[in-house]
Structure formats: structure tokens, C-alpha cells
Amino acid sequence: MSGLMQALQGVKVVEFGGYAAGPHVGKLLANFGAEVVHVESRRLPDGFRLQYPPYRDGRPSTDGGGCFAFFNDSKYGVTLDLKNEAGLELASKLVEWGDIVVENMRPGVMARLGLGYEELRAVNPDLIMLSSCNMGQTGPRANTPGFGSQLTALAGICGLTGKSDTPPMLLYGPYIDFIASTMGAASVLAALEQRRVTGRGAWIDLSQYETGLHFIAGALFEYGDSGRVAERVGNADDQAAPHGCFACRDGKWLTLSCWSDQEFARLAELMALPGLAADPRFQSAEKRLVAAETLHASISQWALGVDAEATAQLLQEGGVHAYPVNSIADLFSDPQLLHRQLWRRRRHPVIGEHNYQFPGFDLSVTPGDVTAPAPCLGADNEAVFLGLLGMEAQEYRRYQERKAFG
Amino acid sequence: MLTGCRVLDCSDQLGWLTGRMLADLGATVVKIDPPGSVSGGPAWQANNFNKQPFPLDLSTGEGFEVLERMLDNADLLIECAQPGSPLAERFDPAALAVRHPKLVHVSITPFGRTGPRSRWQASDLELMAAAGAMSLAGEPGGEPLRVSAPQSYAWAGAHGALGALVALVGRSVIGRGQHVDVSAQGSVIPALAHAPTFVDLLGVTPSRSGAFMTGRAREGARFRAFWPCRDGYLNFILYGGPAGRRSNEQLVAWMADAGAPLGALSEVGWSGFAPTLLNQEQIDRLEEPIGNFFSGITMQSFLEEASRREMLGYPAFTVADISADPQLSARDFWQEQTGADGVRRRYCGAFVMVDGERPAKSAVGELADTLERFGLDPREIAELGNNATEEAA
Numbered sequence: 001m002s003g004l005m006q007a008l009q010g011v012k013v014v015e016f017g018g019y020a021a022g023p024h025v026g027k028l029l030a031n032f033g034a035e036v037v038h039v040e041s042r043r044l045p046d047g048f049r050l051q052y053p054p055y056r057d058g059r060p061s062t063d064g065g066g067c068f069a070f071f072n073d074s075k076y077g078v079t080l081d082l083k084n085e086a087g088l089e090l091a092s093k094l095v096e097w098g099d100i101v102v103e104n105m106r107p108g109v110m111a112r113l114g115l116g117y118e119e120l121r122a123v124n125p126d127l128i129m130l131s132s133c134n135m136g137q138t139g140p141r142a143n144t145p146g147f148g149s150q151l152t153a154l155a156g157i158c159g160l161t162g163k164s165d166t167p168p169m170l171l172y173g174p175y176i177d178f179i180a181s182t183m184g185a186a187s188v189l190a191a192l193e194q195r196r197v198t199g200r201g202a203w204i205d206l207s208q209y210e211t212g213l214h215f216i217a218g219a220l221f222e223y224g225d226s227g228r229v230a231e232r233v234g235n236a237d238d239q240a241a242p243h244g245c246f247a248c249r250d251g252k253w254l255t256l257s258c259w260s261d262q263e264f265a266r267l268a269e270l271m272a273l274p275g276l277a278a279d280p281r282f283q284s285a286e287k288r289l290v291a292a293e294t295l296h297a298s299i300s301q302w303a304l305g306v307d308a309e310a311t312a313q314l315l316q317e318g319g320v321h322a323y324p325v326n327s328i329a330d331l332f333s334d335p336q337l338l339h340r341q342l343w344r345r346r347r348h349p350v351i352g353e354h355n356y357q358f359p360g361f362d363l364s365v366t367p368g369d370v371t372a373p374a375p376c377l378g379a380d381n382e383a384v385f386l387g388l389l390g391m392e393a394q395e396y397r398r399y400q401e402r403k404a405f406g
Numbered sequence: 407m408l409t410g411c412r413v414l415d416c417s418d419q420l421g422w423l424t425g426r427m428l429a430d431l432g433a434t435v436v437k438i439d440p441p442g443s444v445s446g447g448p449a450w451q452a453n454n455f456n457k458q459p460f461p462l463d464l465s466t467g468e469g470f471e472v473l474e475r476m477l478d479n480a481d482l483l484i485e486c487a488q489p490g491s492p493l494a495e496r497f498d499p500a501a502l503a504v505r506h507p508k509l510v511h512v513s514i515t516p517f518g519r520t521g522p523r524s525r526w527q528a529s530d531l532e533l534m535a536a537a538g539a540m541s542l543a544g545e546p547g548g549e550p551l552r553v554s555a556p557q558s559y560a561w562a563g564a565h566g567a568l569g570a571l572v573a574l575v576g577r578s579v580i581g582r583g584q585h586v587d588v589s590a591q592g593s594v595i596p597a598l599a600h601a602p603t604f605v606d607l608l609g610v611t612p613s614r615s616g617a618f619m620t621g622r623a624r625e626g627a628r629f630r631a632f633w634p635c636r637d638g639y640l641n642f643i644l645y646g647g648p649a650g651r652r653s654n655e656q657l658v659a660w661m662a663d664a665g666a667p668l669g670a671l672s673e674v675g676w677s678g679f680a681p682t683l684l685n686q687e688q689i690d691r692l693e694e695p696i697g698n699f700f701s702g703i704t705m706q707s708f709l710e711e712a713s714r715r716e717m718l719g720y721p722a723f724t725v726a727d728i729s730a731d732p733q734l735s736a737r738d739f740w741q742e743q744t745g746a747d748g749v750r751r752r753y754c755g756a757f758v759m760v761d762g763e764r765p766a767k768s769a770v771g772e773l774a775d776t777l778e779r780f781g782l783d784p785r786e787i788a789e790l791g792n793n794a795t796e797e798a799a
Contacts, residue, residue, distance in 0.1 A: 005579060005580055006576070006579075007572045007573060007575060007576025007580070008572060008575060008576065008579075009579060011575070020599070024596070028568065032572045032576075048600075052600065053604075054600075054604045054607045054608045054610070055607070056607050056608075066600065066603030066604070066606060066607040067600040067603060069603070070600050070602070070603050071600075135733055136733075136737055136759065137759075139732075139733045139734075139736040140732055140733055140736055141709075141713045141733045143713075144712075144713040145716055145718060146718060146719075146720065147718055150641045150642075150643075150718060150719055150720045151720060153632075153639075153641035153720050153721065153723070154641075154709075154720035154721065154722075154723050154728075155723070155728070156722075156724060156725055156727075156728050157553060157555075157557075158632070158641065159638075159639070159722040159723060159724055160553050160554040160555050161543055161553045161554070162543075162551065162616075162617075163551070166545070166616070166617065167616075167617040167632040167634070167639055168617065168632050168639050168641075168722040169543055169544070169551070169614075169616055169617055169631075169632070170615075170617075170619060170631050170632075170641075171539075171542065171543060171553070172543075172598060172599055172601055172612065173598070173599025173600060173601065175597055175599070177599075178596040178597060179560075179561075179564065182564045182568055182596065183427065183567075183757050183758070184758075185568050186427060186431075186564070186567045186568045187407075187431065187757070187758045187760075189568070189571035189574070189575050190407040190408050190431040190432070190571055191407055191760075192575050193407065193571070193574060193575060194407035194408070194409075196575075196578060197410070202761055203760070203761055203762070204758050204759070204760055205759040205760075205762070206757075206758045207737065207759075209733070209734075210734070210737070210739055210754075210757060210758075211757050211758075213728065213734075213739075213754050214426075214560065214564075214754055214757050215555070215557055215560040215561075216555045216725065217423075217449070217452035217453060217753075217754045218448040218449030218450075218451075218452045218453070218555065219448070219555045219725050220452065220725050220728065220729065220754060221448045221449075221451050221452035221751070221752070221753060221754075222448035222725075223726060223729055224751060224752040225448065225451075225751055229724050229725055229726050230554065230724070231554070231724075232554045233554045234549070234554075235531060235549070235551055235552055236554075237529075237531070240529070243529075243531060244531075245531075245535070245540065245549050245550055245551070247549075253535075253540075253549070253550050255531050255532050255534075255540070256532075257529050257531050257532065259529065316523075316526045316527065319527070320527075321527045321528060321529055321531075321532050322532060323526070323528060323532035323533075323535045323536045324535065325535040325540050325541055325550045326535065326536055326537065326538045327538065327613070328538050328541060328542070328598065328601045328602055328605050328612050328613075329611040330538065330541075331537075331538045331595070331602060331605075332605065332606075334536070335521075335522045335523060336517045336518070336521045336522060336523040336524070336526075336591060337591065337592065337595075339520070339521035339522060340518055340521060340589055342592050342595065351607065354603075354606050354607060355602065355606045357595055357596070357602065359565065359568070359569075359592070359593075360561075360562075360565045360588060360589050360590075360591075360592030360593030360594070360596075361565050361566070361568070361569035361586050361587060361589065361592070361593070362518070362586075362587045362589075363572065363573060363576070363584055363586055363587075364499060364503070364584045364585035364586075364587070365576075365580055365582070365584040366573075366576050366579070366580060366584065
């Protein structure tokens with residue numbers, strides 16, 4: 001931890017669960033100063049450790065995976081065998097120590113382990129607990145298991161991705177999990193504010209499906225209001241034309257859009273095709289929308305003669321919306337992301353030096369940071385129980401003998 | 407949970423969701439838009455539900471002076487002024503921090519308030535390009551695509567709410583507010599999941615794969631992710647791992663129960679199923695009978711049966727399917743409200759349930775009462791109201 005004051009200093013978080021939707025909540029809080037303990041077991045490590053590539057040397061290993069590391073920086077890592085009475089006792093001590101519990105098991109799993117909200121409230125009466133799962137804790141399909149990549153399809157987002165004549169498309173990973181984690185982190189902080197004022201804790205029931213729906217809330221409202229069913233339309237927009245993505249000479253792609261007649265005139269001038277703005281087919285937004293295909297054909301032809309990056313610069317200087325399509329590799333050299341220090345390199349004991357992502361907002365007084373690489377499995381058992389919880393060494397040894405840290 | 411928290415929301419589409427989330431959590435949110443401005447489109451309606459609209463022209467000294475007085479009684483300010491614009495100068499973070507030391511000031515802009523591209527203009531299209539998201543959507547080698555419903559605004563808005571709450575909690579620690587500088591470009595990056603780690607660890611750049619999933623099989627074979635069914639598409643993938651194997655096994659059992667031909671599926675021992683070892687021909691042989699079976703069922707029947715059998719996979723719902731989903735009505739997800747025109751409309755409800763209940767629409771009350779709590783006097787409120795009405799007319 002740096003010597004600066006941090007916004008969430010003193011906030012203690014305990015995480016049960018794995019993959020993305022739970023652990024990413026803790027990561028977001030840890031980056032602003034919260035002390036976060038990620039609980040796993042040796043028998044059942046976080047699924048992101050062994051089930052998902054990439055691995056530095058290409059071979060799956062518990063501590064060598066980038067996927068787990070990326071969502072678990074700045075935390076402590078402990079192992080507890082929750083099927084063992086001694087392990088459960090330590091879980092209970094952790095909850096007593098904590099302010100916030102985050103879990104993303106299927107509904108009922110925590111209760112079956114003896115770690116349900118009511119049981120934990122008996123240990124820590126003003127506890128804040130976030131339970132995050134696919135469908136929420138209640139309802140006819142509460143117990144449905146699922147991956148975030150597929151839930152993104154149920155929540156309508158995949159169906160809105162693609163061209164009108166193609167099937168829906170995946171958005172690479174468990175897209176909706178990160179909607180859920182961002183909103184989940186916000187909700188536990190609101191609960192902290194409530195606790196500061198009233199002394200009351202809270203149990204937050206987050207359905208990842210429902211949080212995803214907020215990302216297409218306008219389309220859902222429109223359906224209720226007018227019956228219009230939103231469809232995937234490639235890169236088209238119902239207000240702007242041109243509005244598209246164009247292949248360039250250098251093999252890269254360039255996005256650009258015009259939101260007024262003036263902006264379109266500027267684009268035409270910058271393209272050195274002033275006739276385009278004078279063309280009667282393109283003289284208003286309505287006309288351009290109707291003739292979008294023809295207009296885009298002209299721009300496509302022009303784009304093949306220019307380079308994406310330099311042209312985006314030129315268009316922006318001339319007052320036109322534009323950006324090259326960054327590949328995932330390009331993100332590490334994007335000048336704006338570099339300026340904001342979005343990527344922070346830290347040395348992981350197994351992976352070596354690699355990049356972690358700082359959240360998309362900066363604070364002026366309490367800046368936050370990626371304070372440490374992700375923990376190796378069980379690396380912080382002593383630091384957490386002897387250090388943070390202040391357990392005596394003898395007691396710790398007894399728990400070791402009882403195989404609590406399995 | 408945020409009862410008593412007062413928010414002045416001067417956002418545009420980049421920040422609408424910020425105030426919406428804070429309102430869902432119990433804050434009093436006054437939504438400030440220029441008088442007579444065109445608002446009320448579906449996205450505006452959906453994301454400004456639960457707020458109190460108050461027309462005020464912030465481009466004039468007079469209008470901004472009214473806002474400044476309200477800021478004396480506000481906890482949070484949300485604004486989206488484009489860096490370099492006259493309005494962004496009025497919302498200068500350092501100056502506002504001096505005048506309103508307790509205020510949490512949230513700026514939400516395409517690229518953040520500082521940096522070499524802070525003044526670049528971007529709509530959702532350019533933001534999804536700048537954040538790398540478009541490079542992951544589309545056919546392999548084909549045109550990169552955005553999601554047809556803008557996503558970057560929602561990512562920026564959700565991060566705005568998170569940043570606002572980090573700073574609000576931090577106010578108790580440091581005894582003052584601070585500036586939260588949200589970059590929409592940076593806020594979209596989590597949407598890429600762990601894609602950046604492939605570049606970082608292996609020098610491999612993940613890209614788009616259309617309706618298929620790649621990167622699972624050693625020989626680079628692709629698995630189908632979206633399948634046509636009777637009334638739309640289903641999302642199902644032949645995964646490995648315990649949950650995947652169980653899903654595959656259950657699908658085959660379901661197909662057998664339904665009397666569907668199993669083809670190559672009948673030869674598979676699912677307990678040792680390892681998709682990473684398959685080549686394209688083997689995958690195609692397994693997927694053929696599945697495709698035939700799926701083409702005869704509906705999205706709803708898949709959803710119900712997959713849930714009953716605890717299989718992985720979901721239909722690709724449209725907004726119409728979502729609107730009829732009994733799971734959502736059982737959880738009281740939708741909220742309805744009658745507008746000034748007497749029409750009843752339906753909105754997404756609060757994004758979480760708290761202590762077993764969906765937080766109801768906050769008791770919005772009369773705008774005049776709220777404005778008084780922000781320190782405006784009743785006579786002034788009446789005057790502002792009249793001006794706004796005249797301009798709108």
C-alpha cells in the first residue's frame with residue numbers, strides 16, 4: 001500500500017466464489033484501498049486458475065494463469081476447506097473481521113455450507129453481503145447454472161450484435177459478468193453509506209441477468225412503449241449517416257460518424273470530395289440515412305487509400321468523430337490509455353512482470369492503485385490470520401493441524 | 407440506501423445511467439437539461455426514470471449561477487461537458503473544489519478530462535472502436551462491429567456511479583469531496599474480459615469469430631455458439647469441464663427422450679470428453695445432429711428444459727422475449743409509471759434487490775420541495791418554472 005490516504009481504506013472485504021462476477025467486485029474495491037481477502041480451497045481453486053488460458057508457458061498451472069491474475073490483483077489470497085469444521089470456523093472469523101462479504105455461488109450453496117446471510121449476521125450483525133448469480137436468489141429459474149458469455153445472449157445483447165442477415169454473436173468473454181461486478185461494487189458502497197448513517201447492514205441480491213438488461217434499457221422501454229423490437233443492424237445508427245467502419249490501406253479499420261450537416265460538410269472537405277456534400281442525395285441527415293449504402297460505398301473507396309491512425313487524427317482535428325479500431329494489442333500503445341495509466345505492470349512471482357488494468361476513472365485526491373499482483377494459491381494464509389486478524393501463532397498451528405487451510 | 411444523498415445530474419447520454427443507479431439506490435436526483443431541449447427518446451426515458459427533471463440553461467452565467475447555489479447543498483454533481491468546451495471550463499474541477507469542498511464532482515467524458523485525445527469527439531461507435539471491443543465482434547477477418555444498442559454509454563455510466571460512490575465513501579475518510587474523472591474508453595475495457603492477457607503473456611492478439619467460438623481446440627477448430635431454432639437462435643457450446651460434460655450428457659438424454667437421431671453423439675463417452683483434442687471434422691459430426699434437433703424446438707422450450715436439466719446454454723432473447731420472461735416478473739423487476747399524458751409505461755426496476763425487496767421508485771415528490779432542499783427560494787423556483795415553460799412552448 002502506498003502512504004497516500006485511500007477512499008476505501010479501512011473497508012474489509014471477504015470473497016467466496018470464483019471466476020469473474022464475484023472476484024472482479026473485490027478487485028474494483030481493492031484498487032481504491034479496501035483490504036480484500038479472496039477465499040479458495042486447495043481442493044477447489046478458483047476456476048479461472050486452471051480452466052482458462054492464457055498461461056505464461058502455455059501449460060495450465062495453479063499460479064501461472066493470466067486469467068485469474070487479471071481479476072484478482074491487490075488482494076490477499078487464502079485457502080480454507082469449507083467442508084471441514086475448522087475451515088468453517090476460520091471462514092466465520094473472517095466474516096466477523098469483514099465489513100462486506102461478496103459471493104457468487106449458485107443460490108443456496110452458501111447456506112448449505114453454513115455461511116448463509118442469516119448465519120453470518122449472527123457473527124457480524126451489521127454485515128453487508130452481496131450475493132451475485134445468474135438469475136438472482138429467487139424466481140422460478142433461480143437455480144439455473146450458467147456462464148456469463150451465454151447469459152449475455154439471454155439478456156438480449158448477443159442478439160443485437162451482428163448484421164441483420166447473420167446469426168447473433170458472442171462478445172468474446174463473460175461480458176455480462178463485468179456489468180454485474182461494476183454494478184455490484186456500486187451497490188455495496190451504497191450499503192456502506194447506509195451503514196454509516198443507520199448502523200444497519202444489508203443483503204444485496206444481484207441477478208446478473210437483470211443488471212445486463214440495464215445496458216439495453218432504452219430498447220426494452222421502446223418495446224413496451226411502441227412494440228418495436230430492436231434488431232441487430234451491423235454498425236448502422238438510426239440518427240447518423242455516415243456511421244460506419246471502413247477498411248483502410250494499412251490493413252486497419254477506421255470508424256467515423258457525422259451527427260450534423262456541418263460535420264458531414266467538414267468530412268467531405270477533409271476527404272477532398274467536396275462534391276459529396278453538394279450531392280442532393282446527402283444534403284440532410286434524413287436523406288443520408290436513406291442513401292447510407294451509397295454514401296458508405298464512396299467512403300469505403302476513399303478509405304482504401306488512406307491509413308487509419310493518421311486519418312483519425314486528421315478528421316478529429318477537422319471536427320469529425322473518428323477513431324481507428326484498436327486491436328487488443330493496440331490497447332497497450334493507445335496514447336490516451338497510456339496517459340491515463342490504465343495498464344499497470346506488476347511483478348507476479350510465477351508469471352513475472354505483466355499488466356493489470358486500473359479502473360476507468362481517476363480520483364483527484366485518493367488516486368488508488370494496483371497495489372500488488374494477484375496472490376498465489378493460499379499465499380497469504382499467515383498474513384491474513386496472524387496479521388490482519390491478529391491470531392496467536394499457537395492457535396494458527398492448531399488450525400493447521402486440523403487441516404483448516406486445505 | 408442513499409436516502410438523504412442529493413445529486414445534481416447535468417449529464418448527457420454518457421452519464422445518464424450514473425444518476426439512474428444512484429436514484430435506484432435511494433438518492434434524490436435532479437436531472438438538469440437545457441430548457442426546450444429535445445429529450446424523451448426511449449434511452450433518455452429509460453435511464454432518467456426515478457429522477458426529477460429541472461430545465462436550466464447552464465450555458466448562461468445566470469443559469470450556471472443558479473446551479474452553483476444548488477451545489478452548496480448537493481453531495482454529488484454529474485456532468486459530461488466535452489473537454490475544451492466553454493461548459494467544461496465552467497465545470498473546472500479545481501475551482502469547484504474550492505467553492506464546494508464537500509462536493510463529489512463526477513465528470514464523464516469520452517476519453518477523460520486530460521490527455522492527448524481528451525478533446526477528441528466520440529459517439530458509441532468510436533468509443534467501442536477505441537476500447538478494442540469492436541475488434542472482438544464480427545465475422546473472422548470481416549468488418550468489426552459494435553452492439554446495435556449503444557453499450558459504451560452504459561459502461562461509462564456504471565463506472566460513473568461506482569466512482570461517485572467510492573468518492574462518497576471516501577469523503578468520510580478524508581473529510582472532503584473530490585473530482586472523479588471517468589473515461590468512457592477506459593470504462594469499456596472490462597467488457598473485453600481477459601482478452602488483454604493473451605497479448606500480455608503470449609503475444610497473441612484475440613480477434614472476432616462470428617457465431618462461433620475458437621481458441622478451445624488445439625488444432626484451432628471452431629465450435630458453434632449460436633444455432634438456428636424454430637423461432638430464433640439458441641446459444642449452446644460443446645464445452646468440456648464438469649459443467650460442460652453434464653450439459654452435453656443432458657442434451658443427449660433430452661434428444662433421446664424426444665426420439666431425435668443421435669448420430670455421432672451416441673459414440674461419445676461424456677465422462678472423458680475433451681473438446682480441446684477434437685479436429686474440425688469430428689466437431690462437425692457431433693454438431694450435425696444437435697443442429698437438426700435444435701432447428702425443431704423453440705427458444706422457450708429450450709430455456710425451460712435446459713433450466714430443468716441444469717444445462718449450460720440460453721436462447722438469444724429479443725426485447726420481446728425478455729419482456730415476457732416470468733423470471734423477471736416473479737422478481738418484481740419491472741416498474742410502471744403513468745406519464746403526464748396518462749399513458750402507463752414500463753421501466754427496468756432497480757438493478758439490485760435489497761433485503762429481499764426491489765427498492766421501489768423513490769418518493770420523488772414535488773420538484774419545488776426538492777429545489778427548496780437544494781437552497782432555492784420558492785419565488786425564484788416559480789420564476790424559473792415559468793421561464794422554462796415559456797421556452798418549452
